[in-house]
Amino acid sequence: MDSPQQSKSNSHDICLIDCGSTHTILQDRKYFVTLTMKNANVNTISGCSNIIKGFAKANIVLQRGTKIVIENALFPSKSQRNLLSFKDIRRNGYHVETIDIDNIEYLYITSIVEGDKCVLEKLPSFSSGLYYSNISSFETYTVINKESTSPKPFYIWHDRLGHPGSNMMRKIIENSFEHSLKTKEILQFKEFSCAACSQGKLITRPSPVKIVTESPLFLERIQGDICGPIHPPCGPFRYFMILIDASNGHILLAQIIKLRAHFPDNAIKTIRLDNAGEFRSQSFINYCMAIGITVEEPVAHVHTQNGLAESFIKRLQLIARPLLMRTKLPVSAWGHAILHATALVRIRPISCNKFSPFLLALGQEPNISHFKIFGCAVYVPIAPPQRSKMGPQRRLGIYVGFNSASIIKYLEPMTGDLFTARFADCHFDEAMFPTLGGESKKLVNDIVWNNSSLTHLDPPTKQRELEIQKIIHLQNIANQLPDAFTDPKRVTKSYIPAANAPIRIEVPKEHISANDSSKPQLKRGRPIGSKDKNPRKRKGAYDQNMEANKEPEKVIVEEIPLEDKEPKKVENDEISMSFTTSGKIWDRKNKWKEAIEVELNSLSKREVFGPIASRVQVVFVRKRNENNEVVRYKARLVAQGFSQRPGIDYMETYSPVVDSITLRYLMSLAVHQSLDMHLMNVVTAYLYGSLDNEIYMKIPEGLKVPEEYRHSQDMCSIRLQKSLYGLKQSGRMWYNRLSQYLLKDGYKNDRICPCVFIKRFVSKFIIIAVYVDDLNIIGSLKEIMETSNYLKKEFEMKDLGKTKFCLGLQIEHLKNGIFIHQSAYTEKILKKFYMDKAHPLSTPMVVRSLDPKKDPFRPHENEEELLGPEVPYLSAIGALMYLAKNTRPDISFSVSLLARFSSSPTRRHWNGVKHVFRYLQGSVDKGLFYANNSGHQLIGYADARYLSDPHKCRSHTGYLFTSGGTAISWRSTKQTIAATSSNHSEIIAIHEASRECVWLRSITQHIQETCGLPSLKKTPTVVYEDNTACIE
Structure with a gap:
């Protein structure tokens, strides 16, 4: 036929x-x-x-x-x-x-x-x-792409919404707005073919038996589960966790406390998790009990009891797989696909309700106008500092989702780095799907091996990448060491850094030419391990043979029987450092070499090492003066203290240091008594401390040992005879050594201020304020010289003369007193945040409105856009808090107010931070002046502002104490309980001020009595308060 x-x-x-x-x-x-x-x-x-x-x-x-x-x-x-x-x-x-x-x-x-x-x-x-x-x-x-020149709107929205079926498409369109589809158009596509759906979806049909489901109240029960391990990893991520509200299916990849804070009127009553070890932490269970959350645990291996979480994980996978199949991204980009699928699930109606979880949780229809096809090409603006007048204004990226309706996320095609951009400034090509790593080998090689090609990347993300790599490195080392406080059967250590999205995914190896393997590669993120050898264990499962996570190419523990070999004597002067120059220190290599030689000589003098030669890691430090100028290059040999085990390698670590309040009081006392202040520094102070535990250390990279030991260098260990920088107990060992030496000569200290040592002579006295290796000596010149000579008998000291720069404070000695300020630090942070040329202002903040809705310092509202990671809000708050704590009480209230919004800052709050910077720009030289013609009486001031935070019904406390008319202690903070009246808030404020007053009186009384000065013991301290009802 x-x-x-x-x-x-x-x-x-x-x-x-x-x-x-x-x-x-x-x-x-x-x-x-x-x-x-x-x-x-x-x-x-x-x-x-x-x-x-x-x-x-x-x-x-x-x-x-x-x-x-x-x-x-x-x-x-x-x-x-x-x-x-x-x-x-x-x-x-x-x-x-x-x-x-x-x-x-x-x-x-x-x-x-x-x-x-x-x-x-x-x-x-x-x-x-x-x-x-x-x-x-x-x-x-691929039937869905048959009309690639002019695709139908149905197919475009099918890709944008995460490949739903025709019925789900109809429900989404009916419950959303800002789209061009009509229900009639969807009905024409009841039967259609999509290659990505065929490859990515494999569904086992459910049982025909229907079970009546319960309907819990909003946020009454939260169910969660973890999916993984997933291979290959997405950067450092191998798992993802979901939390679902059982009442409406609202899904979050976030911490529980954030979900509770979003809806304060609806408390979480129950959380249902499986019996995996990561959910059995006693700290987590205690936390849930403390805030009234019941933790439900299903029977081991009975997945149906946590079926909601299991089904949502499967649902996310059914969406994420077609998203990846449709693109040219590698499978290792599953983390971005899962995050995007989570956003898509929130707008999909659930089986028990025709409305979407987004509508049920927030009460508004979702806007899907900003949805684009996952993995498509997006052209994002190049930042102004990186673009030229006649060069390209946009660069190609790979769209991987959105943070909000106005912010998208995209990947840099050459490196896999994650960035954000403004939706309105981007152009999308939904018919083009770029390849991660470039389309051709020539393009990949040009990009991979040229550092200049990455100059358009945003600097904040580079810094964040280095921080995450550092965290991952430390976690790798920590996971290789035994932990004295953890049970390996119940605690799962995580490699995941403190971030909720992969910052970088690995560019596939097949895009990189093997011929260029000899060229220097740029640093890239890499997956942690190639295989999860320790799968999740559930409570009740019979498996006692649990092994620790192992990684190939890494040594976890190496035990050397030291007692079997007789140690041989090696002189410390035979040790030499092999110095290699690279990067930033190339132009200063001679200074760094000199610093290393000085450090090695110090180790030899102190007899730090035992009979076996060692090498240690070198840390480089630049010492600066009061004008922020580099005056000295220092090198430190540092031990790996993070690997020490409590109770075995160390017992106690606390080492007291003088605080800023005590130091300011001592300055006020020195001015009042016409005393001098001299600063002395102990050279390599930590090396004087003697260890009370037997500690061995592996020979780190960087040191050369004699020829006879080089063949077995990797098998050698060293025993420390003295404390070394990096050990957890080094600070305490040094303080004990110094304290014993000073007490032996008649110095006295007290548990109230153990870092202040006082010695009384016939008619004079001497005070030593200790801050680690910096000793502030207060007294007459004769007594200061005697004390200096006494210290030099035991320690190698540097006499820095009059105290001009200590604890970050610039100290100017004038004829009529002492002036302390931080003008150099203020100028530094103004330059750091690009506010050094801003127009100065006369007040640290704007006037607040009595209407809570018009208050510029109100919390984040639903329609407002949160600041992205490119805005250094937390860094600015930290810099301002350090300034307000030391010398600028005038900005304390402003900084305390702005710090409340650190978790969710908006553009309004950032404008408030810039207002403080502009105020500092006009008052750089302001500080604290202690005059010698004023008294030495301690006086306090306390006040409160009722309902300073009307949004959370909290008042504000502020107090300040002066000595000689100048502030030595102050605080401005929000009250922790809700005051019922202005009188109540004032009582709370005076209570906090009284507590501070008792502590200040204890310090001043001890110092004055020990020095032989008139004591304030019988003289009451006056605290001023402006509320009559509170006083009476």
């Missing part, structure tokens, strides 16, 4: 199907994934040979859409037809049957689905009896 199809189809697209063939032969290169060219001999029925030119993996699609993956297909040189073997069909899980219908033979390709046989292909035969089928490649079968 002649085949009618033979004339209709190209012979290249017809494939013969034969049961006697041992291999599949395909004559067109388009079917092959990769092709290895190699001649081979194959014998055919006709006796031909030497017809094979290559072989590789191939993918074909039969005429009804059945996909066949052939692992080892052959590529011929002269064959006129394609040939498919029965063996390759069966390897794909299909069955082959021959059926005779009306004396015509057909070949059935079938599959078993839920116990029933399903016919996938019905293939005819030629008159010769050979079966055949029209075939195509995977790419040509």
